[in-house]
Amino acid sequence: MTNKKSFEDLSPEDMKDMKIEFAPGCFDSFEGTQEELDELVSQIKEMFASGEAQKIARPLDLDDLDEHDIEMLERFNEQELAHSKRNLQ
Numbered sequence: 618m619t620n621k622k623s624f625e626d627l628s629p630e631d632m633k634d635m636k637i638e639f640a641p642g643c644f645d646s647f648e649g650t651q652e653e654l655d656e657l658v659s660q661i662k663e664m665f666a667s668g669e670a671q672k673i674a675r676p677l678d679l680d681d682l683d684e685h686d687i688e689m690l691e692r693f694n695e696q697e698l699a700h701s702k703r704n705l706q
Contacts, residue, residue, distance in 0.1 A: 629668040637662050642696040 622631065639658070647654055664670040682690070 624671065624674060627671060629671075632668050632671055633666050635665055637665055640693075640697060641700045643693070645696060646692065 627635070644654055647657075649657075661670075
């Protein structure tokens with residue numbers, strides 16, 4: 618039987634061992650060099666490993682989104698749909 622914890626209940630040790638995976642296409646609209654993208658990914662992983670991400674995380678309230686947030690979510694959804702239709706050869 619697995620013991621699933623909510624994000625808020627994870628310990629610093631749990632966070633350190635967390636595997637972070639990015640959805641295919643999630644950085645498609647990133648405007649920068651490959652080195653800058655690599656640094657961003659490294660920073661995100663470090664935020665989780667150090668527990669900083671847990672400290673600054675907040676629940677997403679769909680009723681409280683502004684127009685920019687909604688556009689971003691729609692773009693993510695479109696990217697996910699496009700990725701799910703890709704066929705690897």
